[in-house]
Amino acid sequence: MRGPAIGVAVLTMASLTTGANALSAAAPAKIIIDTDPGTDDALAILLALNSPELDVKAITVVPGNVTARQGLQNALQVVSLAGRCDIPVAGGAQHPLTQKLVTAEFWHGRNGLANIELPPPQCAADPRFGPDLIIAAVHQYPHQITLVAIGPETNLALAVSKDPSLASLVKEVIVMGGSLSGGNVNAAAEANIYGDPEAAQIVFKAGWPLTMVGLDVCNRTLLTPAHLAQLAKTHGPENDFAVQVLQFIIDLARRYGYNGTALYDPLALGVAIDRSFVKTEDMRVDIETRGEFTRGETVANRSNTVERNVPHGDRLWIAGVDRVRPNVRVAREVESERFIEFFISRIAGR
Numbered sequence: 324m325r326g327p328a329i330g331v332a333v334l335t336m337a338s339l340t341t342g343a344n345a346l347s348a349a350a351p352a353k354i355i356i357d358t359d360p361g362t363d364d365a366l367a368i369l370l371a372l373n374s375p376e377l378d379v380k381a382i383t384v385v386p387g388n389v390t391a392r393q394g395l396q397n398a399l400q401v402v403s404l405a406g407r408c409d410i411p412v413a414g415g416a417q418h419p420l421t422q423k424l425v426t427a428e429f430w431h432g433r434n435g436l437a438n439i440e441l442p443p444p445q446c447a448a449d450p451r452f453g454p455d456l457i458i459a460a461v462h463q464y465p466h467q468i469t470l471v472a473i474g475p476e477t478n479l480a481l482a483v484s485k486d487p488s489l490a491s492l493v494k495e496v497i498v499m500g501g502s503l504s505g506g507n508v509n510a511a512a513e514a515n516i517y518g519d520p521e522a523a524q525i526v527f528k529a530g531w532p533l534t535m536v537g538l539d540v541c542n543r544t545l546l547t548p549a550h551l552a553q554l555a556k557t558h559g560p561e562n563d564f565a566v567q568v569l570q571f572i573i574d575l576a577r578r579y580g581y582n583g584t585a586l587y588d589p590l591a592l593g594v595a596i597d598r599s600f601v602k603t604e605d606m607r608v609d610i611e612t613r614g615e616f617t618r619g620e621t622v623a624n625r626s627n628t629v630e631r632n633v634p635h636g637d638r639l640w641i642a643g644v645d646r647v648r649p650n651v652r653v654a655r656e657v658e659s660e661r662f663i664e665f666f667i668s669r670i671a672g673r
């Protein structure tokens with residue numbers, strides 16, 4: 324764990340030679356959360372706001388689980404609940420790049436927040452356009468910002484398309500999305516990628532350091548009724564809200580045969596806080612944007628090789644095997660119980 328005492332020590336010699344980079348190693352990690360709130364988004368935001376390892380520079384809202392308008396309202400309500408009106412919260416894209424918006428009130432409640440009516444937000448929306456806010460923040464803090472995308476990747480795609488220099492100026496990008504072993508929307512696609520596959524392909528091909536925290540790994544972070552009972556023993560506005568949200572999604576999951584709910588978006592924030600929650604493997608991952616059955620699938624090359632076919636008479640034949648360069652650190656393992664306990668500890672009593 325990084326501690327404040329280390330930060331003071333670094334101020335002496337290292338800052339003279341390497342400047343901001345040395346400081347940032349000890350200071351809280353600067354992040355921007357791009358989100359479609361969303362029940363698990365709300366839990367992820369609360370985790371981030373209660374984690375001293377993170378310095379949340381902005382929250383940008385993307386349509387997905389709910390419309391852009393509802394999502395902005397929800398983000399403002401959650402940030403208000405946490406008493407953090409100092410954090411800019413901005414709207415962004417109003418729809419996916421090319422396809423129709425698919426919303427998920429079915430899973431998240433009619434308002435996206437488990438039908439819980441939070442008080443009207445105390446915080447006001449930042450008037451800037453989310454992707455522009457991302458661009459400005461990355462330039463203000465070059466090589467220091469981690470973008471954590473926990474919704475469809477429309478805003479990130481718009482930002483890096485408008486300003487390709489972001490690819491070399493962000494510290495890293497952490498995405499909750501995709502899967503190496505089937506989807507939740509259908510057999511192939513995970514919801515965040517399915518929500519805007521063209522945007523996801525731009526984000527996956529952008530050339531920035533990208534970590535994928537996928538569905539298959541998140542599914543192992545199953546917060547059970549026993550965990551919920553543990554969190555329900557403590558109280559506070561955020562704690563009580565989280566308990567209500569979790570109760571809603573656990574009840575919903577039970578109807579589909581699950582004894583608990585996976586902490587999808589919170590795990591992406593967990594990785595931003597402490598990378599050792601997951602183990603990753605470097606792979607070439609592309610997004611299927613066509614595909615009769617597979618639109619929105621994250622197509623991962625486990626061996627990072629492709630056969631090279633060349634013309635040979637009236638056919639092709641295999642002339643060799645080429646290596647492909649990995650573009651994604653794909654989470655493969657997760658210390659799920661440690662993460663769930665960590666999540667609970669950060670929300671408890673807040």
Ligand SMILES: [Ca+2]
Pocket residue numbers: 358359360361363364388473474588
């Ligand atoms: Ca989300």
